[in-house]
Amino acid sequence: MLSVEAAPQFRQARSVHNLSVEPAPSSSAWLPRDWQHPLRAELPTGQHLRPIRCTDVDLDLQAVLGSQERLWSMYGSAWGWPSETLSVQQDRADLARCERQMQRQQSFRDALFDLGETELRGSVHVHPSEEAEVSADISWWVVDWLVDGPIEAALDRFVPQWIARQWPIARPRFLQRELAADSSRPTVAAMCDSCAWSATAAGSTVEGSTG
Numbered sequence: 001m002l003s004v005e006a007a008p009q010f011r012q013a014r015s016v017h018n019l020s021v022e023p024a025p026s027s028s029a030w031l032p033r034d035w036q037h038p039l040r041a042e043l044p045t046g047q048h049l050r051p052i053r054c055t056d057v058d059l060d061l062q063a064v065l066g067s068q069e070r071l072w073s074m075y076g077s078a079w080g081w082p083s084e085t086l087s088v089q090q091d092r093a094d095l096a097r098c099e100r101q102m103q104r105q106q107s108f109r110d111a112l113f114d115l116g117e118t119e120l121r122g123s124v125h126v127h128p129s130e131e132a133e134v135s136a137d138i139s140w141w142v143v144d145w146l147v148d149g150p151i152e153a154a155l156d157r158f159v160p161q162w163i164a165r166q167w168p169i170a171r172p173r174f175l176q177r178e179l180a181a182d183s184s185r186p187t188v189a190a191m192c193d194s195c196a197w198s199a200t201a202a203g204s205t206v207e208g209s210t211g
Helices: 054-066 068-079 088-103 150-166 199-203
Strands: 048-051 108-113 120-128 136-142 172-174
Touching: 054 068, 054 088, 054 108, 054 120, 068 136, 088 108, 120 150, 136 150, 150 172
Parallel strands: 136 172
Antiparallel strands: 048 108, 108 120, 120 136
């Protein structure tokens, strides 16, 4: 099985979950300076995405550690995340770093919440790509108990349409978002080339807008 380490598109995002590194601002603008990160996006299944905050630490830690083994198989080699010993203090620092990076438009993480925001059920990660032919790499995940269910399916459909509609990313690449325990399913790295979408193709499936 290929490791995420083999996928060069994850190298740019390596420091996102490295608690000892604060990345320098990108030298090339991958997003317009006046663009505003969407504050909320509604899924048809009743959940919503919004930018993650430091104050979400308790819900985030529960979701991440509850799905740690699968998330590590997806992101561990490239990001060193999430460690099975991830602490509240480490996760709080990590989320504070995410907030700073979003403010600087260096990278983005939107969390998937239930209506009352009593549970964090997944995340969408958006990062600039190091590859000239790709503007940004997007991956996402849901907590273990939602895998192969209707909410995961809705998120799989929603993310490419949302990116096409509300993000000014000319050449997004949508990566395989999860590794099942069954090793017959492809890894993030194995899927990176075959998961490329164009913003035009993704946008053609959208009807209207979600706020």
